Amino acid sequence: MKKAVIYCRVSSDRQVAEGDGMDGQERMCRAYAEANGYKVIGKFGDEGVSGGVVDRPGMQKMLGFLDKLVAQEEGTVVIVDDIKRWARDV
Secondary structure: OEEEEEEEEEOOHHHHHHOOHHHHHHHHHHHHHHHOOEEEEEEEEEEOOOOOOOOOHHHHHHHHHHHHHHHOOOOEEEEEOOHHHHOOOO
């Protein structure tokens, strides 16, 4: 089975406190994974961090996780709900 990790991000403290942005993004990503035959092997995220910041803690954890898989020659995709969750102005 194909493998995937999920990355979610919300940028404002208001989104963290009031919304279900992270949960909603995860649900959409998991639905996409299931519909396309991916097994989700990890979930990473950043709350209250702007997409303009490159060195985000959750992003760095995900990249470290993916580096280990590459070393083991295991192909894995990253699923994001919206490309804007990856980085601002993309």
